[in-house]
Amino acid sequence: MAGRGGVVEKVWDGYVPPECRRNPAILRLNGNSIWEVAQEPLHYDIDLNKTCGIGPTMVFANDILEKDPEFGIIGLVPCAAGGTSIDKWSQGSSLYNEMIKRARIAVYGGGTIRAILWYQGERDTLTWEEAKSYKSKLEKLCQDLRSDLNSPLLPIFQVALASGQGRFIEGVREAQLGINLPNVITVDALGLPLEPDGLHLSTPAQVQLGYKLAHAFIDFKVKNPSSVLGRCEHVSMYMCSITEGHLEAVRKDCNWGPEVVLQIPSPEENAITHVEGPLVGFESISVSVMPSFRRSRVEKIGLLREEVNQIKAKCNRWKETIDRLAAEKETILTKLLSADVQLRSVKQKGSAQAKGIEELETRLAETKA
Numbered sequence: 001m002a003g004r005g006g007v008v009e010k011v012w013d014g015y016v017p018p019e020c021r022r023n024p025a026i027l028r029l030n031g032n033s034i035w036e037v038a039q040e041p042l043h044y045d046i047d048l049n050k051t052c053g054i055g056p057t058m059v060f061a062n063d064i065l066e067k068d069p070e071f072g073i074i075g076l077v078p079c080a081a082g083g084t085s086i087d088k089w090s091q092g093s094s095l096y097n098e099m100i101k102r103a104r105i106a107v108y109g110g111g112t113i114r115a116i117l118w119y120q121g122e123r124d125t126l127t128w129e130e131a132k133s134y135k136s137k138l139e140k141l142c143q144d145l146r147s148d149l150n151s152p153l154l155p156i157f158q159v160a161l162a163s164g165q166g167r168f169i170e171g172v173r174e175a176q177l178g179i180n181l182p183n184v185i186t187v188d189a190l191g192l193p194l195e196p197d198g199l200h201l202s203t204p205a206q207v208q209l210g211y212k213l214a215h216a217f218i219d220f221k222v223k224n225p226s227s228v229l230g231r232c233e234h235v236s237m238y239m240c241s242i243t244e245g246h247l248e249a250v251r252k253d254c255n256w257g258p259e260v261v262l263q264i265p266s267p268e269e270n271a272i273t274h275v276e277g278p279l280v281g282f283e284s285i286s287v288s289v290m291p292s293f294r295r296s297r298v299e300k301i302g303l304l305r306e307e308v309n310q311i312k313a314k315c316n317r318w319k320e321t322i323d324r325l326a327a328e329k330e331t332i333l334t335k336l337l338s339a340d341v342q343l344r345s346v347k348q349k350g351s352a353q354a355k356g357i358e359e360l361e362t363r364l365a366e367t368k369a
Contacts, residue, residue, distance in 0.1 A: 003042060005055065005200070005201060005202055006053040007053040010051045012052065012053040017203060019059045020058040020059055025072070026065070028077075029076070030045055038076050040058055046080065050083065056117075056209040060117070060213045061074045067214070075106060086137045086138060090137070113151060113154060116156045118156060122163060122199060124172050128168055131172045134172050142179075142184055150306075155185065155220060157186075158185070162189035185220055
């Protein structure tokens with residue numbers, strides 16, 4: 001998913017197709033975990049060990065906004081690392097932990113995870129054993145991601161391979177096409193043109209794949225409106241209240257244009273609202289309530305609770321270590337005390353023996369005299 005379109009012999013040609021154009025409504029969480037306007041290569045400061053080029057994700061985001069102009073801000077969180085096997089992404093690995101960390105940063109910043117795009121597997125075509133075990137590993141990865149992100153039905157869009165590093169491509173493809181988990185959607189890349197290396201998708205192929213992913217996402221969103229959350233849940237710029245139908249707010253500086261997010265209190269719970277219209281003075285503002293904030297809030301609480309539990313677990317481990325060291329200290333002190341008693345006994349015996357020897361020597365001297 002990092003994208004190698006336009007990369008030949010480790011050099012990117014620099015060409016950015018119009019379908020991959022910059023868009024102020026498409027943001028990227030960069031390598032320093034700061035939101036910025038996204039542009040290709042999307043992974044240039046993420047996948048540092050590879051030369052990055054064009055990928056499908058900018059096409060994906062641009063096409064969604066073109067098909068649904070009311071969609072709102074899209075935040076992309078690139079995490080890919082080229083040339084890695086699925087084992088490198090297993091729960092607890094460094095790549096997996098970094099991916100979860102970046103996803104949580106995006107959530108803490110006000111975002112909502114709407115989907116995961118997954119394109120990986122070329123490395124797992126090298127041996128039959130890897131290809132054969134790919135399905136179970138991918139299913140576990142999907143389940144682990146949903147568990148660790150507190151989103152049990154999180155949509156995951158995976159790409160079935162167009163190529164591979166080994167001769168067991170069909171084995172991995174069969175695994176990918178055979179995934180049977182809810183809200184896991186497979187987009188097939190077979191037949192898309194490749195770069196001269198015969199492995200990576202060319203720039204035109206990346207564009208086609210981006211469209212395929214966008215169409216799959218939009219189709220899924222239409223069929224499952226409750227599984228893909230609504231628009232503009234990314235940024236809270238105003239605190240406001242609604243009293244007898246009137247909007248009251250405290251304005252803050254906003255660089256996000258006419259679409260902002262308000263957090264309002266209601267009798268039962270907080271809600272997210274989408275606001276359109278002039279901001280200064282609020283002369284003409286329409287408000288639409290989005291009920292999904294409660295879920296987002298619950299997810300954040302779940303993440304915080306998980307961190308608290310992790311800290312508690314660490315404290316318990318530290319306490320166990322302290323108790324163990326204290327017990328070892330007591331054992332050592334007991335041994336030292338016993339050794340001290342033995343040493344004193346030996347000294348006393350030695351002193352008595354020395355005195356006896358002295359008496360014998362005196363008697364011997366007297367006898368000789």
